[in-house]
Amino acid sequence: MTRYESLEDSLGHTPLIGLPKLSPKTPAGAPRVRLWAKLEDRNPTGSIKDRTAIAMIDDAEKSGKLKPAATILEPTSGNTGISLAMIAKVRGYKLVCVMPENTSVERRQLLEMWGAKIIYSPAAGGSNEAVRMAKEISAQNPEWVFLYQYGNPANTLAHYQTTGPEIWEDLPEITHFVAGLGTTGTLMGAGKFLREKNPEIAVIAAEPRYGEVVYGLRNLDAGFVPELYDASILTRRFSVGAEDSVKRVKELLEVEGIFAGISTGAILHAAIGVAGECVAAGIGAEIVFIVCDAGWKYLSTGIYSNDGDADVLEGQLWA
Amino acid sequence: MSNPTVEVRIPTILRPYTKNEKLVSADGASLSEVITSLNTNYPGLGERLLENGELRRFINIYINDEDVRFMGSLSATLKAGDSITILPAVAGGCM
Known part of the structure; x- marks a missing residue:
């Protein structure tokens, strides 16, 4: 088709x-x-991350966790953020990405193009730092929806299905x-x-x-x-x-x-x-x-x- | 017959044990023997790799780039010239 x-x-x-x-x-x-x-x-x-991103957002909408105009938070080195940014744009959500500063410039450009806000985590520690920071930011902003691709069963399920x-x-x-x-x-x-x-x-x-x-x-x-x-x-x-x-x-x-x-x-x-x-x-x-x-x-x-x-x-x- | 000698890459976080050497040699026919050899030459290093006789959760060890947990873990066998890499487990992958 x-x-x-x-x-x-x-x-x-x-x-x-x-x-x-x-x-x-x-x-x-x-x-x-x-x-x-x-x-x-x-x-x-x-990228393959479109599967993960759509599945996590669909799941969060279905469970009622994600309400209209909500802000989504996610640690990413690029692709998941880019996927989420596009979907967030189309469905009317805001997106905040926590991304290590040592990533390619195109990834930042794409994220910004679809309207995502980027918070940079330090290069040392790589994605570990991005995950740690995102967890902290999530705790400080409980109204934001933390999809968390590393622990979200919707991620695995997307590939299973x-x-x-x-x-x-x-x-x-x-x-x-x-x-x-x-x-x-x-x-x-x-x-x-x-x-x-x-x-x-x-x-x-x-x-x-x-x-x-x-x-x-x-x-x-x-x-x-x-x-x-x-x-x-x-x-x-x-x-x-x-x-x-x-x-x-x-x-x-x-x-x-x-x-x-x-x-x-x-x-x-x-x-x-x-x-x-x-x-x-x-x-x-x-x-x-x-x-x-x-x-x-x-x-x-x-x-x-x-x-x-x-x-x-x-x-x-x-x- | 003497044990094979292998080279072991040490991550930054464990280099205080090896006087900041990145690459060290060790002897052993199995990973377990190599860790014993490392601990003899660099006291304390072995204990940072193991917990209750198993590899620590946040330690990954690779023999010629393959994860030892899928090769028999501590009983994985070695031959002379094999390259061992020790790395902390981090959220480093494709995401």
């Missing part, structure tokens, strides 16, 4: 694209190992599902759905590994694990640094023509690693990975230019 009543209605049903050139070659007679990219940049504001079923419908032969780990909503929701359909499906997390400033906690007890996280849904979990992520983003662009955001590079790196293991073991595989967003919001970092390298991302929250 390509006709929709409104922009919001066009959410989801994103294409699943084969990667014929980037999928590894297998020896003659050996089973195929294929990579599939789910293009989440084809959502209304250009949409992302997972879409993949299953398009590729019931799926053997591996690879996605980014942040709030954990995508992996928990879609992963749970897919495992219920076929318990053999491997659910693999790729988390971005940033420069040291982002891990600059005051003490270890200030660490953070999202309330939504359930390790039993995952099969494996990889940490991927900026260098590998940038290398894969460029490879995806060069080889398959797909212009993805930097976090997708981390996810693709894990997917290609797993694909290589399957080839070595002579096992066939249909590996689906998530393209979280396109590269537009990261052009100012310079990493897409020919000589752009990962060093420029040091100290930045690039995912």
